[in-house]
Amino acid sequence: MDATIDIWKVTKTTLFYLLVTAIVVIAIFPFYYAILTSFKSGTDLFRINYWPTSFSLANYQQVFTQGAFPRNLLNSVFVASVTVILALFLAVTASFALSRVRFRGRGILLMTILAVSMFPQIAVLAGLFEVIRFLGIYNTPWALIFSYTIFTLPFTVWVLTTFMRDLPVEIEEAAIVDGASPWVIITRVFMPLMWPALVTTGLLAFIAAWNEFLFALTFTVSNQTRTVPVAIALLSGGSQYEIPWGIIMAASVVVTVPLVVLVLIFQRKIVSGLTAGGVKG
């Protein structure tokens, strides 16, 4: 009797760990294979290997010396950073008002903000194009910084509102009794407490801006102004049959490694930020 129970238990544990292994392998393998490919050059590229066999930096060298990739990388860093700073700047005061002050229409305002964050971006594309042409920022990084506000701002406001709402009333009470103005309360009382939340939302907004494709494809047209997702999407060889896979994989690894490192460092924060954005039911 005992023996059968043990066998059942062992089988169960084995199956569980098989499932765990499957999850990990499926999650990691494509990225692993991209790294593997990026170190192959010449005809090696077209030999299928499951393990590292060669090590050549030729693809990386090409990525950084040919074409506008370094410039694209700088564009991406610039666009994503400025977008995040602007969004956080606008969101801190707004989310203070939304979370700590009672006023009429607050619920509707919150729903509107949530609705904007779930907007299909294509629905505003034509109108945004007109505004961007009107402002004279078409085909510049500012066109992207301007348009990315549509998803970074509602997202940061929403997450920071959830975060601030959960802080106890007591922390403000003393300041209110002392007659401090709301601005002083934000800068002196809330800001010191909010650094962790700001880092998390900033990071998530940065990733979203870094990865954005539709606006970047539509509002920039020259190699010099593109961001990396568009550059990678448009990387192609002389003909349809000569796609430079090695270079594409090297560029992909360059773009992705910083993100993966950031995500792994800030794992816990990111998970809590994502689920705060996803709301508690």
Place this chain on the structure above:
Amino acid sequence: MRQRAVAARWFLLPMMIALAVVAGWPLARSIYFSFTDVTLNDLYGAEWVGFANYLQIRTLESGRVIYRGVLADPAWWNAVWNTVRFAFWSVLWETILGMIVALVLNAEFRGRGIVRAAILIPWAIPTIVSARMWSWMLNDQFGILNDLGMRLGLLSAPVAWTASPDTAMLAVLVVDIWKTTPFMALLILAGLQMIPRDIYEAARIDGVHPIKQFWAITLPLVRPALMVAIIFRVLDALRIFDLIYVLTPNSAATKTMSVLAQENLFQFNNFAEGSAQSTLLFLLIALFTIVYIWLGRVNFDAGDR
């Protein structure tokens, strides 16, 4: 307190102006464009044409009736069908697989941290990069997945996954499910972690079978979190653009509403029709959201506690 309410107005103003400029006004203009004969090169010379971009019915002298406009365009209905089909299957599988991953992560075992870190990787990889990584893996001649399939005896000949109309949608679905299941899993996990452990303890003492525990305890209690996660994913899936644009370019088998609208707006010089299509997609998404929130009684509780 009055001072606070006044200050709140001023604090909200910059954000509201920003949203009005980047979202409200462009949306209104896009909808307006869809009722005009605007072209990409002449945005300001547009004239009002009513619903002509949507549907135009003309009876010829011979008695033949001609239908024109987006709603009479088979390419549009093909895109609608692709979008709906894609959204349905991707969200269904992401929910099932996300639930499995979340249940695994909710169990206590050695190496849980590694699994959680691993599943964050697909989420962190930019969509364009994952599209390119997968199109290399799915390559018909040199793709590792064809090689693997042949070695395991699952495939008799290499398949051109992304190019063949029969498998293009499958390829898109696989990549999307791979990339977004982690997000689903993390949202469901957050819901699972809010279920008190003593409920399971009590069920175990009463001898309730684990599978029954799942249906009777876990699912009902995780439902609110699940409903929110599903709507986030559906709305995201309905507007999909980047993955399809890069993984299966110009394939009628996968072209979605967003891709078709973008092409009409900026590549084929059908600005007015593209605007009509993007407006229709907006309406579809708005309608779906309202019905879902109403029927599902989803509670996005953010303001009041």
